[in-house]
Amino acid sequence: MFFYASWDFLNFENPIPLFFTHFLVVICTNYLCILGIEKSKKQEFKKFFMVLSTLFNLSNLAFFKYFYFLFEIVSSITGNPEWHTNARANFQIILPIAISFYSFQIIAFVVDKYRGEIPEHTTFVEFSLFIFFFPQQLAGPILKANEFFPRLHSPKEVTKEDVEIGLYYILLGVLKKGVFADSLAYAITPIFANPSQYNAMSLFLAIVGFLFQLWGDFAGYCDIAIGCGKLLGFDLPNNFNRPFYSVRFSEMWLRWHITLSRFLRDYIYFPMGGSKYGEFRTTFNSASTMVIAGIWHGANWNYILWGVVIAISLILERQVLDRFQWWKQKSEGWDRFLKNCVILLFWLVLSIIFRANQLSDIPIFLERIFSFSVGQKVKYDELVFIPIVMMVMQYYEYTPTMLIWIQKRFWVVAISTSVVLLFLLSELGNKQVQFIYFQF
Amino acid sequence: MKKYLLYPLYIFLFVFLLDKLFYIPMIRELFVKNNYNFYDMIFKFEDSFYDEYLEKWKKKGLSEKEIFKNTMVFIGTSRSETFREYTEKDIINNPFVQDHNKILNKPVIAHFMRAGTMFHIYQLFEHVTEKYPKEVVFAIEVNYGSLNENSYIRQRKDAENLKWSSFKEIYPVLSTGQILSFVTSRLFILNMYSVSLTKPFQKKKEQTPEELIKGLFVLVKHYVAKKDNVSGFTMEGNLEGQENSVNMENYRLFINDFMNTLYYKFKVSSTDNLLFKKMIQSAKEKNLKIVFYRPKIHKDLRKETDLKFKDAEENYLQDITTILNQNGYSFYDLEKEGEIKCAYFRDPSHLSKTCIPEIIEKFDKVYSHEK
Numbered sequence: 184m185f186f187y188a189s190w191d192f193l194n195f196e197n198p199i200p201l202f203f204t205h206f207l208v209v210i211c212t213n214y215l216c217i218l219g220i221e222k223s224k225k226q227e228f229k230k231f232f233m234v235l236s237t238l239f240n241l242s243n244l245a246f247f248k249y250f251y252f253l254f255e256i257v258s259s260i261t262g263n264p265e266w267h268t269n270a271r272a273n274f275q276i277i278l279p280i281a282i283s284f285y286s287f288q289i290i291a292f293v294v295d296k297y298r299g300e301i302p303e304h305t306t307f308v309e310f311s312l313f314i315f316f317f318p319q320q321l322a323g324p325i326l327k328a329n330e331f332f333p334r335l336h337s338p339k340e341v342t343k344e345d346v347e348i349g350l351y352y353i354l355l356g357v358l359k360k361g362v363f364a365d366s367l368a369y370a371i372t373p374i375f376a377n378p379s380q381y382n383a384m385s386l387f388l389a390i391v392g393f394l395f396q397l398w399g400d401f402a403g404y405c406d407i408a409i410g411c412g413k414l415l416g417f418d419l420p421n422n423f424n425r426p427f428y429s430v431r432f433s434e435m436w437l438r439w440h441i442t443l444s445r446f447l448r449d450y451i452y453f454p455m456g457g458s459k460y461g462e463f464r465t466t467f468n469s470a471s472t473m474v475i476a477g478i479w480h481g482a483n484w485n486y487i488l489w490g491v492v493i494a495i496s497l498i499l500e501r502q503v504l505d506r507f508q509w510w511k512q513k514s515e516g517w518d519r520f521l522k523n524c525v526i527l528l529f530w531l532v533l534s535i536i537f538r539a540n541q542l543s544d545i546p547i548f549l550e551r552i553f554s555f556s557v558g559q560k561v562k563y564d565e566l567v568f569i570p571i572v573m574m575v576m577q578y579y580e581y582t583p584t585m586l587i588w589i590q591k592r593f594w595v596v597a598i599s600t601s602v603v604l605l606f607l608l609s610e611l612g613n614k615q616v617q618f619i620y621f622q623f
Numbered sequence: 624m625k626k627y628l629l630y631p632l633y634i635f636l637f638v639f640l641l642d643k644l645f646y647i648p649m650i651r652e653l654f655v656k657n658n659y660n661f662y663d664m665i666f667k668f669e670d671s672f673y674d675e676y677l678e679k680w681k682k683k684g685l686s687e688k689e690i691f692k693n694t695m696v697f698i699g700t701s702r703s704e705t706f707r708e709y710t711e712k713d714i715i716n717n718p719f720v721q722d723h724n725k726i727l728n729k730p731v732i733a734h735f736m737r738a739g740t741m742f743h744i745y746q747l748f749e750h751v752t753e754k755y756p757k758e759v760v761f762a763i764e765v766n767y768g769s770l771n772e773n774s775y776i777r778q779r780k781d782a783e784n785l786k787w788s789s790f791k792e793i794y795p796v797l798s799t800g801q802i803l804s805f806v807t808s809r810l811f812i813l814n815m816y817s818v819s820l821t822k823p824f825q826k827k828k829e830q831t832p833e834e835l836i837k838g839l840f841v842l843v844k845h846y847v848a849k850k851d852n853v854s855g856f857t858m859e860g861n862l863e864g865q866e867n868s869v870n871m872e873n874y875r876l877f878i879n880d881f882m883n884t885l886y887y888k889f890k891v892s893s894t895d896n897l898l899f900k901k902m903i904q905s906a907k908e909k910n911l912k913i914v915f916y917r918p919k920i921h922k923d924l925r926k927e928t929d930l931k932f933k934d935a936e937e938n939y940l941q942d943i944t945t946i947l948n949q950n951g952y953s954f955y956d957l958e959k960e961g962e963i964k965c966a967y968f969r970d971p972s973h974l975s976k977t978c979i980p981e982i983i984e985k986f987d988k989v990y991s992h993e994k
Contacts, residue, residue: 343627350631376880414631540883597630601638606820609813610656 202279212239213289214310220296221304233297237290244286247278252482281321283479285314287446292328294450301328309335318411322404324422324442334417341416347593348586349413352406354600355580360403362607363573366565367396374561375538378547385561386552394534395570398426398577401440425577427530430514430522432496432504435530436473443479447472466501470494480537489536496529645812653823655816661784665743666750669734672707673754676732690730691756695983697733698748699764702918702973706733706762706983709976719965719981726980729987738885740769741895742782745902746789752911760990761913763902765943765954767936768928772892774885783808784815796897874971878924881972882931889931891939899943903950914986915947919957919978921971953989957982 216239219232245253251270258266292313295301313331314320374381374389381389405422412419426439436444452472458465477490504510514522539545551558579585589596645651680690697706714726734751736743748763755761782801785793790805797805808814819825906913917940920928928936940956947954957963963985965978974982 341628343625346627346630350634376883377876379876597634598637601634602641605638605641605813606818609816609818610820 202277205279206285209240209243209285209289210311210314212236213293214307216293217296217305217310220293229297233293236293240286240290240293244282247282249482250274284323284325285320287325287443287479288314291325291446291450295328301332303332305332316417318408318415319405319419322401322408323440324405324408324420325446326419326442327445330420331417339416341414344590345413345416347590349410350597351586351589352410352413354410354597354604356403356406356408356410357604358403358600358607359399359406359573359576362604363569364396364399364403367392367399367569370561370565371396375540375544378539378544378551380559381551382558382560383552383555385559386548386556388561388566390531390534390538390548391570392566393538394427394530395573397534397537398423399573421581424581427527427574427577428523429526430519431510432493432500432526432529433469435526436493443476447476451475466498469497469501473497484542485536485539488542489533492533492536639811642811642813645816645818651816654818654820656819656822661815662746662750662786662789665736665747669747669751670754672732672734676730680730685730691758693728694730694732694755694759695762695986696751696755696759697731697735697762697764698751699733699735699744699918700739700766700769701735701737702766702920703733703735703764704737705969705974705976705979706731707735709979713976714980717977717980719963719978720984722984723980725987726984729983731983738774740771740774740892741766741899742892744769745793745895745898746785748902749789749792749905752906752909757910757912759912760986761906761911762986763913763915765899765915765917767917767932767939768886770891770895770939771886771888772890772895773888793898793901796894796901798894801894874921874923877971878927881924882927886928886931891935900946903946903952906952907950912990914953914955914989915943916955916982916986917958919963919966919974921968924971925958955985 213236216232216236219235220229223229223232251267254270255267258264292301292310296305309332312335313326313328316326316331319326371389371392374385375393378386378389402423409419409421420442422441424438424441426435429435429438452468455468455471456464457468471494473493474487474490477486477488477493480486480489500510509518510522535545535548539548550556645655677687677690681687697703711727714720714723717723720726734747736747739747744764748761752761782790782797782805785805790797794802944954955962963978963981965974965981967975967977969975
């Protein structure tokens, strides 16, 4: 709690830490609904409390996250652009940190409670601990109750293996975020600020750079969270599993931000009917789920387009590509390599959409790259060698062989990694770029 | 207690101690790429210009005393940079200057921090005013935009690299976050230096001030690259209202960039406001001659900033005018109609060199009766 309150509270400018108070109100309101579900005998009452809690969380999220965006849409539909301008001028809404993550985690908990998947009574302290669990609170992995409560109820002794693997995850996370992702961020920021000034190769490298920055940044955070969890005796789920080695469009989302995909599957896709109601409904359900995932990322047309493009890729794969045996079958060697290249290219398209400062920059990127435009050249070697190193790292980082190898030589690895990290962080100049997913 | 539970602590202690090795000057000398902290680098860079400046005017046959009697020192952001760049060519036949000879013989020097905030300007002010004798007139840029707490450039955490002496001086006006940032940066000395494991094997080479400062601000490097390379930005400048279509496109991009980086999520830093007051107090104590001024920017950029903070800026300007008047200092708002006639721009945020002589002539009159 102190961790969350500190960024508001430590300023000493506000006598009451506003965002912390807001967070407490959210937790208390949800806990009342949880009690309602637990105490109600009738299924209809249980459902009422579940719906009430879900609506409350979604409205809370919508208000903070989509307020200006909704005004923008309404003003453009009604032809009153001043409404949007006035809303921006008159209401200063700051997005509380972690709101998207904790909202989803709470919704998942309440729905699981309603479904009877958490039969035992949950105390207020337990529920608060679940939501306030500091390692993953700000940007995931999004936890499910069954990944947290068993450990809470019967704490296991932290083993030597937990400590060693936990520290490995933390060092890995710092390396990905502090060294790789932040270096890439500094190299690509000027290019994304002014794509029309740069040549085709620089633009291409900037897109590649952003793709790896995003992975390093987010996976780095999750690694640190998992590592801290291990040191405390909790096994948090992995959020990434070699995403850039996917060979199918649908596989990408089983490897990238795994806990969000799991949430979307369990609480949106399945309730919509999943794959139970024929081909058309299945395609529609999976496409709409991805559009919702896009909207979840932020109040921005880029994210919506991002979701739509993913939805199209899933439809295309299900309806067209899967008719070809070559695409559908499990493959090895060159086949796998070719499919992997196709998916990597798709990752790059998604990264332009995700990162472009405005929608109008996207065609500039594509046009300049494909017309081999001339312009300023990128001066950063990082854009070439860091993605290569990261690609190799992604392949080996969580393999059991790697984990055993590290445990066998723990102190050699720990000391050498610490020295290298310290020097690299210093060499690269303490860039300290904020975690990208903190904005969600 | 199981020994392995202390592993994280062992690793932390190891890193902590390793970092402390860099307090030993010999080790620092061996591995640290830039054996200066952020402000040292800036000050060293600025000091080299001081030396160049003295040299230049001494070559004209003036003694040090004569030079300083007539010197005007500009301090500010990149908007003060042009005061270092103008040449005789910009004065001769300049239609905005009345006494060309006087301005030709007027020693002017500028000390600036590109994309600097009031926090940086204060540090520069404290350093620079120590160097010059009291006879010189200082011209200090007051720029509402440079108070932005969320400016991109602030990601460098300006308090982190403060020297202990400066920190002691200004800690009462620092925010809790800045104080924490300073304290934590002191826990790890490598936070302030950049090391290279290969340095001991490299050939020793004395770095020029330009090399030292290189890479400090990626963003600024980006601007500099644009300014120098993109057609449409010329050193001679473009008369406002007569830009061609290439210019206008570049201006639009520049303004977009500007609003999204330096003026991003604009929020006035209370520390910067207090530092400005501290600067006036310090100037009074040191009995310095100072002219404060608000630089002129292109009307298209002004339009954007007005949308963002017009009323707040006007209130701020009123407040500082009152404070400055109370302390006996003049304030010139070059944005005001008629303050200066020249309206040539090198880019939307910076006046052209053509306008510099007119500003110098204007400020020169402020303390002329004391000479």
